[in-house]
Amino acid sequence: MSLTLHHIGCLVNNIENAIADYQILHPEGEISEIYDIEAQKVKVCFFSMGAVHMEFVAPYGPPSFLLERLKNNPGFYHIGVYVDNIDAEIDRLEEEGYRLINKFISVAFDNRHCAFLLNKERHMIELIERG
């Protein structure tokens, strides 16, 4: 089963600066509102680059693994893909060795169900249930 890529998640210190940097590559890119995902202590903003979006993710306090990662290794850190049935997809991927990190409802996706998983290569994958 192939999943459709929606976005590339990118850890940034400053969303406005990231947008300005990517507008150099893609001046006509559409910019979403900035969402505050309180449960994860991150602010996110989408920047469209054709069919794929950049998701700029700016973590804020208190200290967290993501903040630490931003300090040491900012940049691309996950991909987001659309799925039709998130629970079925989580089950399938777990059987294939992926690890579920968390499942949540995201205001950045119209309160749809999303989930983060880690694969055996330690890459993070976000599933987004289609509306």
Add this chain to the structure above:
Amino acid sequence: MDTNQILDELNNIFRNVLNNKSINLTPETTAKDVDNWDSLSNIHLVVEIEAHFKVRFKTSEIQEWKNVGDLMSSLEKKKNA
């Protein structure tokens, strides 16, 4: 593999994953005692531990761990099985 060796190796994994050389785990250590040991880093830790010790934990096992001692017990059972 004895308990001290497992604890030493876990300590190294925690230090590397959490990028914190001051971590000194004991069996009583919980997530609250270690900076940045949160739900995201926990899965990174699990994946590293599984690769290092060549074991595979069930999700239900992971959810039962209350401290490092519980993790060590799970590991010892698998390594000695």
